[in-house]
Amino acid sequence: TEFTHSTTLLLLELTREHQHLYHRNKPxxxxxxxxxxxxxEYNSTNEKIRKKLGNMVTTYKRAKDRSRLTGEGKISW
Structure with missing residues (x-):
């Protein structure tokens, strides 16, 4: 299953809810x-979820670093 806007929002919400596990027990x-x-009822595998979240974190960090280095304004998602 490809990630849609709603599944991406669900991923962010669940990550926020379970962030204590993220730092202690990633599996x-x-x-x-x-x-x-x-x-x-979303058909998403562990690997797809891991890949999507990893890509989102990488993109966020890259945008944040670029903003910090160049002094650009706020990033709107």
């Missing part, structure tokens, strides 16, 4: 996310 964190996606 359990991704398992929880996969279970929640499944419970809400």
């Amino acid at each position: 359990l964190f991704y398992k929880k996310l996969e279970q929640e996606f499944s419970r809400q």
